[in-house]
Amino acid sequence: MENRLTKLFREKRENLLNVYFTAGFPELESTGVVLKTLEAAGADIVEIGMPYSDPLADGPTIQQSNTVALRNGMSIKKLFSQIEAVRPELEVPIVLMGYLNPVLQFGIERFCEEAARVGVDGFILPDMPLHEYEEEYQPLFLKYNLSVIFLVTPQTSEDRIRKIDALTNSFIYLVSSASTTGNKVGGDAKQVQYFQRIQDLNLKNPKLIGFGISDRSSFQLACKYAEGAIIGSAFIKIIQQPENLEENIRGFIREVKAPEAVSA
Amino acid sequence: MKYSVDERGYYGNYGGAYIPEMLYPNVEELRQKYLEIIYEPAFQEELQGLLRDYVGRPTPLYWAKRLSEKFNAKIYLKREDLAHTGAHKINNTVGQILLAKRLGKTRIIAETGAGQHGVATATVCALAGLECVVYMGKIDTERQKPNVARMQLLGATVVPVTSGSQTLKDATNEAIRDWISNPEDTHYIIGSVVGPHPYPDMVARFQSVISEEVKQQLLEKEGRANPDYVVACVGGGSNAAGAFYHFLDEPEVKLVAVEAAGHGVDTGFSAATSVLGTLGIIHGSKTLLMQTDDGQIVEPHSISAGLDYPGIGPMHAHLWETGRAKFYSITDNEAMEGVVMLSRLEGIIPAIESAHALAALHRMELKPTDVVVLNLSGRGDKDLATIINYLDNIEKPHGEQTN
Numbered sequence A: 001m002e003n004r005l006t007k008l009f010r011e012k013r014e015n016l017l018n019v020y021f022t023a024g025f026p027e028l029e030s031t032g033v034v035l036k037t038l039e040a041a042g043a044d045i046v047e048i049g050m051p052y053s054d055p056l057a058d059g060p061t062i063q064q065s066n067t068v069a070l071r072n073g074m075s076i077k078k079l080f081s082q083i084e085a086v087r088p089e090l091e092v093p094i095v096l097m098g099y100l101n102p103v104l105q106f107g108i109e110r111f112c113e114e115a116a117r118v119g120v121d122g123f124i125l126p127d128m129p130l131h132e133y134e135e136e137y138q139p140l141f142l143k144y145n146l147s148v149i150f151l152v153t154p155q156t157s158e159d160r161i162r163k164i165d166a167l168t169n170s171f172i173y174l175v176s177s178a179s180t181t182g183n184k185v186g187g188d189a190k191q192v193q194y195f196q197r198i199q200d201l202n203l204k205n206p207k208l209i210g211f212g213i214s215d216r217s218s219f220q221l222a223c224k225y226a227e228g229a230i231i232g233s234a235f236i237k238i239i240q241q242p243e244n245l246e247e248n249i250r251g252f253i254r255e256v257k258a259p260e261a262v263s264a
Numbered sequence B: 001m002k003y004s005v006d007e008r009g010y011y012g013n014y015g016g017a018y019i020p021e022m023l024y025p026n027v028e029e030l031r032q033k034y035l036e037i038i039y040e041p042a043f044q045e046e047l048q049g050l051l052r053d054y055v056g057r058p059t060p061l062y063w064a065k066r067l068s069e070k071f072n073a074k075i076y077l078k079r080e081d082l083a084h085t086g087a088h089k090i091n092n093t094v095g096q097i098l099l100a101k102r103l104g105k106t107r108i109i110a111e112t113g114a115g116q117h118g119v120a121t122a123t124v125c126a127l128a129g130l131e132c133v134v135y136m137g138k139i140d141t142e143r144q145k146p147n148v149a150r151m152q153l154l155g156a157t158v159v160p161v162t163s164g165s166q167t168l169k170d171a172t173n174e175a176i177r178d179w180i181s182n183p184e185d186t187h188y189i190i191g192s193v194v195g196p197h198p199y200p201d202m203v204a205r206f207q208s209v210i211s212e213e214v215k216q217q218l219l220e221k222e223g224r225a226n227p228d229y230v231v232a233c234v235g236g237g238s239n240a241a242g243a244f245y246h247f248l249d250e251p252e253v254k255l256v257a258v259e260a261a262g263h264g265v266d267t268g269f270s271a272a273t274s275v276l277g278t279l280g281i282i283h284g285s286k287t288l289l290m291q292t293d294d295g296q297i298v299e300p301h302s303i304s305a306g307l308d309y310p311g312i313g314p315m316h317a318h319l320w321e322t323g324r325a326k327f328y329s330i331t332d333n334e335a336m337e338g339v340v341m342l343s344r345l346e347g348i349i350p351a352i353e354s355a356h357a358l359a360a361l362h363r364m365e366l367k368p369t370d371v372v373v374l375n376l377s378g379r380g381d382k383d384l385a386t387i388i389n390y391l392d393n394i395e396k397p398h399g400e401q402t403n
């Protein structure tokens, strides 16, 4: 099965930039603008956060964006219609990230069906148990040609990493350190050792490093040990102000990707 | 036992472990080891010793004569209010601190609502010489001030939580985030039968000492181990789980779970999860949960901080679904009347949480021959400010009740 994600990884396996933003933030109708600007600015993957009242794995910046988005009236249903409206103009792979409860209330089959219909390529559902995916949801995700992305942390055992690698067909989300989103990647010896250890496992799926990637130097560091990286909280800070949204996004992405642009 | 947890961590349709990968190694380690550790003879010996000499167990089973007269039934109070630190919460924290030491952990975190679990955790951390950080909603730090002072005196750091509803739900979120960031040295002592498996079962086992004692005590006093009713309040449900535990498979014992209706179940200011909740996921567990149609968690309300929670433990969701327990919801006002009633009738000032269980006696159709065991989960000292404020307001005409 092929979707925009798997196609991307067939064609490109280095310096991949995945940018996370919260749907409906800073304003309800920002979603489409942010999506379009990110693709134009050169993001390789876009990860859209579905806001939740209780985002357990997120630090203060993303929590706050979730609160604002919910106050703006954001919902899964609304998000699907926003994606549908801009999808024809876009090529970039879209991944939805969110907590399981709102998805279960929406209905998991209906969620997959709608996601596929509007052009979503995969999901990250951090609190979905691995065994539940295997036993219940996998056939559904396959039916709708949706990739599933699992997290790996410094504490995840090798057995479990191999199992995750076998279960997914897109990428592995390498959590940079024991932390919620938004903490800095320091690149200290322990962290580098962890990245190295994962690299040496020779997994079949590419790895994107996330949590704490905030700028050019942390992006470059991540790209040394993995096929790419995910920027979340730092990008949320960039789009906090609705004024000059597009300009700010372009400036930020240009800066993060600078060396590539220079060598090209 | 068909009401106990199954090997996959579920009570019927409820339970499981819905946690991000960052928590998986810690929760999995607990799952693999908790039963083995808890039932090791050396662990049991240490635990039983502490429960006896430090906590002051067994707590009395007290025949409340004037209360019995009022309701025309034979009512016993299980005096968890007399346990060290003033509530049942210590039964669980004593157990978990011994477990944490065996897991080699050096730092303890906890969430707290009323502050009773925070105090009970700070207490056992002082006892064990371990660092203690307690997350508490900012609103709760204000309405349970004496408990904040107690925790600090015991050497704990109290972190006021300003996200979301600033009560128990968000304190729990913040504790979970701390655990994500400190996976290696830290053990999270959850204060109720909530959270991912194995927490609900582990906490229920530590609290089950309540019903174990009741059985013996009732046999001595009544010549029978089983009462007609066991009544307990339910926030997350740990005191109820402990009070019900050894009666779950005794069908002649009717189990009564009492939730907080807040201003009333239809007012939008309530914490009556069995009435207002639907199947969902909260704090890593699939259970009944107060939520919007979009699956966003709703902010609850109760005058009692310990019941101000939008979910219930998965065991109770199962007891509700199967009809094994009957659920009542009691308003803030009814609970406060319960506080005054027990104070005046028996000379016992109950926690506002426990007063919800007392108020439910009015709803139950009791016969003179009925033997009722009501779990008096805690004492009311911590609630004095709220109680005084309430009494001041009702004495004034048009007085609006406040927190």
Ligand SMILES: Cc1ncc(COP(=O)(O)O)c(C=O)c1O
Pocket: B087, B088, B113, B114, B115, B116, B117, B191, B192, B193, B233, B234, B235, B236, B237, B238, B239, B240, B305, B306, B307, B351, B353, B354, B377, B378, B379
């Ligand atoms: C005295 C007392 N009773 C009851 C509760 C509610 O908790 P649970 O439902 O877990 O027993 C609390 C919680 O803080 C409490 O302090």
